[in-house]
Amino acid sequence: MSASQSAVRSRAEAVKVSRTFDWLILFTLFFVVLGGYHVHFMLTGGDWDFWTDWKDRRLWVTVLPIVGITFPAAVQAVLWWRYRLPFGAVVAVLGLLLGEWINRYLNFWGWTYFPVNFVFPSNFMPGAIVLDVILMLTGSMTTTAVVGGLAYGLLFYPGNWPVIAPLHVPVEYNGMMMTLADLQGYHYVRTGTPEYIRMVEKGTLRTFGKDVAPVSAFFSGFVSIIIYFLWHFFGKWFGSTAFVEAA
Amino acid sequence: MKILKDKVAKLSFVALLITITAAMFYAPTASAHGEKSQAAFMRMRTIHWFDLNWSKEEVVVNDTMTISGKFFVFGGWPETVDKPDISFLNIGIPGPVFIRAGSWIGGQLVPRSVQLELGETYEFKVLLKARRPGDWHVHTMMNVKGGGPIIGPGKWVTVTGSMSSFTNPITTLTGQTIDLETYNLGNTYFWHAAWYGIGLLWLAYWCRKPLFVPRLIAVEAGKGDALITGTDKKVALGFGVGVIAIVAMSMASTNESFPITTPLQAGLLRGIKSIDMPVPTVAVKIEDATYRVPGRAMQMTMTITNNGDSAIRLGEFNTAGVRFMDAAVAQDETGYPDDLLAEEGLTVSDNSPIAPGQSRTIQVTASDAAWEVYRLADLIYDPDSRFAGLLFFYDQSGNRQMVTIDAPLIPSFI
Numbered sequence: 134m135s136a137s138q139s140a141v142r143s144r145a146e147a148v149k150v151s152r153t154f155d156w157l158i159l160f161t162l163f164f165v166v167l168g169g170y171h172v173h174f175m176l177t178g179g180d181w182d183f184w185t186d187w188k189d190r191r192l193w194v195t196v197l198p199i200v201g202i203t204f205p206a207a208v209q210a211v212l213w214w215r216y217r218l219p220f221g222a223v224v225a226v227l228g229l230l231l232g233e234w235i236n237r238y239l240n241f242w243g244w245t246y247f248p249v250n251f252v253f254p255s256n257f258m259p260g261a262i263v264l265d266v267i268l269m270l271t272g273s274m275t276t277t278a279v280v281g282g283l284a285y286g287l288l289f290y291p292g293n294w295p296v297i298a299p300l301h302v303p304v305e306y307n308g309m310m311m312t313l314a315d316l317q318g319y320h321y322v323r324t325g326t327p328e329y330i331r332m333v334e335k336g337t338l339r340t341f342g343k344d345v346a347p348v349s350a351f352f353s354g355f356v357s358i359i360i361y362f363l364w365h366f367f368g369k370w371f372g373s374t375a376f377v378e379a380a
Numbered sequence: 381m382k383i384l385k386d387k388v389a390k391l392s393f394v395a396l397l398i399t400i401t402a403a404m405f406y407a408p409t410a411s412a413h414g415e416k417s418q419a420a421f422m423r424m425r426t427i428h429w430f431d432l433n434w435s436k437e438e439v440v441v442n443d444t445m446t447i448s449g450k451f452f453v454f455g456g457w458p459e460t461v462d463k464p465d466i467s468f469l470n471i472g473i474p475g476p477v478f479i480r481a482g483s484w485i486g487g488q489l490v491p492r493s494v495q496l497e498l499g500e501t502y503e504f505k506v507l508l509k510a511r512r513p514g515d516w517h518v519h520t521m522m523n524v525k526g527g528g529p530i531i532g533p534g535k536w537v538t539v540t541g542s543m544s545s546f547t548n549p550i551t552t553l554t555g556q557t558i559d560l561e562t563y564n565l566g567n568t569y570f571w572h573a574a575w576y577g578i579g580l581l582w583l584a585y586w587c588r589k590p591l592f593v594p595r596l597i598a599v600e601a602g603k604g605d606a607l608i609t610g611t612d613k614k615v616a617l618g619f620g621v622g623v624i625a626i627v628a629m630s631m632a633s634t635n636e637s638f639p640i641t642t643p644l645q646a647g648l649l650r651g652i653k654s655i656d657m658p659v660p661t662v663a664v665k666i667e668d669a670t671y672r673v674p675g676r677a678m679q680m681t682m683t684i685t686n687n688g689d690s691a692i693r694l695g696e697f698n699t700a701g702v703r704f705m706d707a708a709v710a711q712d713e714t715g716y717p718d719d720l721l722a723e724e725g726l727t728v729s730d731n732s733p734i735a736p737g738q739s740r741t742i743q744v745t746a747s748d749a750a751w752e753v754y755r756l757a758d759l760i761y762d763p764d765s766r767f768a769g770l771l772f773f774y775d776q777s778g779n780r781q782m783v784t785i786d787a788p789l790i791p792s793f794i
């Protein structure tokens with residue numbers, strides 16, 4: 134790092150330049166992560182996140198935290214080990230949610246006219262904050278993976294429940310019982326998403342009766358632990374300080 | 381210095397592009413308008429839609445219309461397409477311009493997928509409620525798992541009025557009446573904004589301090605641990621505990637407001653009732669069939685045997701939703717879409733009534749621009765160049781019989 138000696142003349146100027154870099158880097162990081170995370174999440178989470186009638190107690194709860202812990206883990210690895218900055222997971226989720234809301238609002242509602250109450254994204258913020266807090270307090274990747282990964286899985290369902298619960302109120306419709314979410318899926322015609330590709334309430338957790346959501350959440354948490362390790366390593370290997378060192 | 385700035389600027393630009401592409405990338409499939417590009421054999425040899433009726437040609441927002449009729453699940457279903465063991469009665473419209481207020485097969489509500497049997501005929505009805513003004517092509521449509529969408533005939537329907545007046549009132553089993561169009565919207569925005577705000581607060585707390593360059597220097601000098609102060613730890617602990625408390629409290633209050641919730645409903649509907657079609661008393665044997673490319677006409681030689689007890693005449697040949705009719709025998713009175721109706725498209729060499737017990741070999745020509753417009757002629761380029769369709773025979777008192785035909789087709793280029 135020779136920036137402070139060669140390119141600027143005083144300490145005050147160095148501080149000012151350093152601050153400019155902060156904003157530039159943060160801006161770039163935010164949008165790069167947004168782009169990458171959003172594409173990744175659409176490809177892996179896809180329909181489970183697009184439609185309320187896919188947000189069930191089994192697969193939605195299981196799949197989304199697992200595919201959603203990826204970028205937060207990687208960005209944490211870069212920001213923590215190189216800069217001791219504990220907002221990797223939150224910045225990743227802020228990016229993802231912004232991208233998703235733009236997409237849902239402009240494309241799903243603005244362009245195709247699906248009501249927003251049918252196509253809003255899932256919320257990952259509680260899990261992301263807890264991940265960042267645990268990494269900061271313990272400074273340990275292993276603890277963050279184990280405790281944070283599990284928490285990420287466990288917090289997902291309750292973190293979304295206030296928004297989802299109203300849509301799980303039952304209705305009787307032409308002699309059949311369904312939830313309001315099922316009815317949204319039926320009413321708002323999707324020609325490209327026929328009912329049979331909907332993967333909900335499938336799985337082998339039948340013995341747990343109606344308490345299937347917590348069991349799914351635990352399972353999701355355990356897998357999230359492994360995925361966290363994996364992506365944390367990706368972040369460590371591929372993350373680079375090239376921008377900053379280039380000075 | 382300048383190099384770095386350029387680099388960051390360039391990267392920011394690339395990142396912005398990625399973002400925009402990512403965000404604009406995906407929109408749910410809105411159109412089912414691919415009817416003409418669907419392989420001809422798919423349309424001729426899978427689901428045969430007939431007796432279709434679009435109840436209205438113009439609907440005001442909030443008013444309803446129905447599309448009703450029958451479909452025959454072709455017995456000679458192509459090997460290359462999965463059997464309709466898991467099928468979904470859809471409707472081909474460009475996105476939710478109507479809502480599907482109801483759909484029935486054989487009188488059974490079918491919001492979920494169903495099992496269909498080859499060789500059976502089913503009655504169906506779809507109830508649509510107009511939502512968005514415009515001219516929309518409304519198609520019948522069946523999705524078959526492993527076979528894709530099978531698009532049936534479409535008719536233009538005009539929706540008038542204004543979308544902002546659209547409402548979708550639903551009464552729940554807990555007794556409230558809600559408008560599903562906007563239900564839960566405020567609640568969704570509130571929680572998403574609240575959590576986004578909490579995330580931004582966490583980020584803002586750290587952004588008050590110098591971020592990248594000075595911290596990198598410190599970490600590389602081995603003084604990384606000093607970057608996290610006691611206050612930082614307290615704040616972090618506060619955030620952690622706060623988040624868990626908010627999640628727990630919001631969950632508890634949600635359960636209080638919505639004590640009754642049920643899981644999403646799913647699962648295949650079996651045992652859908654088909655129509656008991658009388659066994660036809662007419663037997664048809666296709667002797668040969670050719671398609672004349674220059675004349676846009678299909679010629680069939682067929683032997684018809686009348687085993688019934690009243691004289692019959694051939695009135696209609698229906699394939700892929702295109703109706704070739706002999707106006708002297710049968711006319712359409714349902715307002716069938718013009719482009720799919722050849723009112724005098726069926727020429728029969730001798731269409732005098734065939735008496736009971738009599739057998740006759742006749743030449744039948746089905747000609748219309750629809751062969752080209754709907755690309756049915758592409759059939760001759762299929763690996764298994766066969767055609768299929770429905771023949772309708774009428775007796776003097778107007779009784780109708782349906783006979784399925786399925787035979788090889790030879791193209792003729794001169």
Ligand SMILES: [Cu+2]
Pocket residue numbers: 412413414415517518519534
């Ligand atoms: Cu169309």
